[in-house]
Amino acid sequence: VRPLVILPDTRLRLISEPVGAVTDEIRKLAADMLETMYDAPGVGLAAIQIGVPRRVVTIDTSKDENAREPRVFLDPEIVWSSEEKRVYDEGCLSIPEYYAEVERPDRVRVRYRDLTGATQEIDADGLLSTCIQHEIDHLNGVLFIDHLSKLKRDRVNKKFAKAAKRGEAA
Numbered sequence: 001v002r003p004l005v006i007l008p009d010t011r012l013r014l015i016s017e018p019v020g021a022v023t024d025e026i027r028k029l030a031a032d033m034l035e036t037m038y039d040a041p042g043v044g045l046a047a048i049q050i051g052v053p054r055r056v057v058t059i060d061t062s063k064d065e066n067a068r069e070p071r072v073f074l075d076p077e078i079v080w081s082s083e084e085k086r087v088y089d090e091g092c093l094s095i096p097e098y099y100a101e102v103e104r105p106d107r108v109r110v111r112y113r114d115l116t117g118a119t120q121e122i123d124a125d126g127l128l129s130t131c132i133q134h135e136i137d138h139l140n141g142v143l144f145i146d147h148l149s150k151l152k153r154d155r156v157n158k159k160f161a162k163a164a165k166r167g168e169a170a
């Protein structure tokens with residue numbers, strides 16, 4: 001399990017680098033991310049959240065502990081998103097214990113490569129759609145609080161900056 005990068009750490013604002021070839025290093029990174037994600041627990045994780053600025057995302061929206069469905073997305077990109085929007089009460093493992101409603105396209109089509117190097121394309125809706133959009137934001141240095149009003153975002157940034165100065169959990 002790797003330590004999580006927490007706001008106001010500026011690494012969260014980096015643009016992560018494309019993965020390119022699938023190497024043992026990338027497979028090890030994906031394994032570390034899944035282990036960290038399950039331990040958190042979370043339904044999604046972007047590599048930057050464990051301090052690695054590479055375009056790798058792991059997701060598992062299965063509810064059942066015993067029927068895990070780990071997914072690994074390398075260099076994911078949204079190739080289509082629906083006009084219809086959906087509001088979801090989002091959280092973020094890098095912004096602990098803060099939740100807010102975020103509106104995003106209801107459905108998206110995502111192109112990515114899997115760990116075998118094969119290019120895949122999936123249509124996502126529901127929690128998977130919200131989560132993959134949240135994770136791809138992370139790869140571009142965007143946090144869910146960037147979709148909120150400036151007033152709300154300033155409050156969150158102040159809260160976490162203060163907690164970081166006091167050197168304690170938010």
Ligand SMILES: O=C(O)C[C@@H](Cc1ccccc1)[C@H](O)SCc1ccccc1
Nearest residue numbers: 042043044045090091092093094131134
């Ligand atoms: O920080 C992350 O990227 C993990 C996120 C993924 C996520 C965000 C918003 C909506 C869905 C997923 C979460 O902290 S994982 C915790 C969680 C679990 C179930 C539903 C929402 C959030």
Ligand SMILES: [Zn+2]
Nearest residue numbers: 091092093094
């Ligand atoms: Zn997040």
